[in-house]
Amino acid sequence: MSLKNILLATFFLLGMIGCGPVTIYDHKENISEPWTYTRPVRFDYTIKDIDVPYELVVTVSHSQAFQHKNIYVNATTIFPDGSKTTHPLSLQLTNEAGDWAGKCSSNDCDAAITMSSGAYYKSAGKYALIFDQYSRRDSLEGITALAMKITKSQ
Numbered sequence: 001m002s003l004k005n006i007l008l009a010t011f012f013l014l015g016m017i018g019c020g021p022v023t024i025y026d027h028k029e030n031i032s033e034p035w036t037y038t039r040p041v042r043f044d045y046t047i048k049d050i051d052v053p054y055e056l057v058v059t060v061s062h063s064q065a066f067q068h069k070n071i072y073v074n075a076t077t078i079f080p081d082g083s084k085t086t087h088p089l090s091l092q093l094t095n096e097a098g099d100w101a102g103k104c105s106s107n108d109c110d111a112a113i114t115m116s117s118g119a120y121y122k123s124a125g126k127y128a129l130i131f132d133q134y135s136r137r138d139s140l141e142g143i144t145a146l147a148m149k150i151t152k153s154q
Helices: 003-018
Strands: 023-030 041-047 054-063 070-078 084-092 103-105 108-119 125-133 143-152
Touching: 023 041, 023 054, 041 143, 084 108, 125 143
Parallel strands: none
Antiparallel strands: 023 143, 041 125, 054 108, 054 143, 070 084, 070 125, 103 108
């Protein structure tokens, strides 16, 4: 194999490794405990390209001492035109065996939960996604942060 072909193959492989999902938003909001009904978590982001699908992943950070398998939230989306929709969601923190679904180290766990996969936005502009704690208890001990990551699907 010639040096030219080796260099071309190397650059091609490096280009393939470097290609991954394009992140358009990645933000984490810490929650001072306990998380109560009166303290929503808000993420503001901008969508510019409506011709591609997106992945939306929320990551729930919690302690291993958290006493529930899931948390209930109301997820409100505010659209660029000011309209909004609200949907109740159950964010599952354990797997079928009852073990923490996320990555855990020492006392902390991060559970990445796909909210939407291959979703298209109808219009470009500024959006907000607001999570209101909606569990049976007004105060949840052990939830330490929520993170939102939006990437363009491949």
